[in-house]
Amino acid sequence: MRALVVSDIHGNLHALEAVLGVAQDHAGGGFDQVWNLGDVVGYGARPNEVIDLLRPMATIHVRGNHDRVCCGLTSSQGFNPVAAQAAAWTRLHLRPDNREWLRAVPMGPIRASDRAMCAHGSPLHEDQYIASMRDAWTPLQRMETEITFFGHTHVQGGFSQRAHDWAEDRPVYAEPRGNTTEYVTQAVPPGSRHLINPGAVGQPRDGDWRAAFAIYDDVLEEVTFFRTPYDVAAAQAAIREAQLPERLALRLSTGS
Numbered sequence: 001m002r003a004l005v006v007s008d009i010h011g012n013l014h015a016l017e018a019v020l021g022v023a024q025d026h027a028g029g030g031f032d033q034v035w036n037l038g039d040v041v042g043y044g045a046r047p048n049e050v051i052d053l054l055r056p057m058a059t060i061h062v063r064g065n066h067d068r069v070c071c072g073l074t075s076s077q078g079f080n081p082v083a084a085q086a087a088a089w090t091r092l093h094l095r096p097d098n099r100e101w102l103r104a105v106p107m108g109p110i111r112a113s114d115r116a117m118c119a120h121g122s123p124l125h126e127d128q129y130i131a132s133m134r135d136a137w138t139p140l141q142r143m144e145t146e147i148t149f150f151g152h153t154h155v156q157g158g159f160s161q162r163a164h165d166w167a168e169d170r171p172v173y174a175e176p177r178g179n180t181t182e183y184v185t186q187a188v189p190p191g192s193r194h195l196i197n198p199g200a201v202g203q204p205r206d207g208d209w210r211a212a213f214a215i216y217d218d219v220l221e222e223v224t225f226f227r228t229p230y231d232v233a234a235a236q237a238a239i240r241e242a243q244l245p246e247r248l249a250l251r252l253s254t255g256s
């Protein structure tokens, strides 16, 4: 089984379409399932189109903090002003059926396969950021499966443990920020524990503007991280046309 793992699409239809194209055509065998780690909406200008595409395709949907706020389950208290403005715009523009669907998306962690769970922030709390080994230590000990896929930080990579060995795993690409699709494979053998972030499809914050995703192969016991270029100018034009904050358009060019 090969699962395409996507997170933090954030209403960026152009990035999602590029990811699906690459995952189907170039990823050495396509994928059998899609696992969505949340934040499908908020920030980007195409929330309905993203949901329409992803909703029937994914077998696992986990809600993210922006999903929760954009469908009205919780307020935007705690969001910075730009995030709050985007959430208000999204709430106004979501079609009623998509809004209802979002409201019903479950909180993580959700069991996805024998060895893997899916979460938004952390397997212990949906809003927790796992940005360092210090953040990763307790979840790695406590999670119920050997592997948890998570998102929320918009930074691709993860943390792993085998007995007393701990490692931070950041995929290293030959041409970071380049205009090509690249991938890096990491083994996830039985007996080791892994927190794995596929990166953000729609708003990367790790300095590489390319859309990020991962494919998990449970037969080969490996995860492949991908970065792929997409039409950033078109995503930015949509944000400007929607009169969303300019910062949301600008940051897509730099991945910051």
Ligand code: ZN
Pocket: 008, 010, 039, 064, 066, 152, 153, 154
């Ligand atoms: Zn997010």
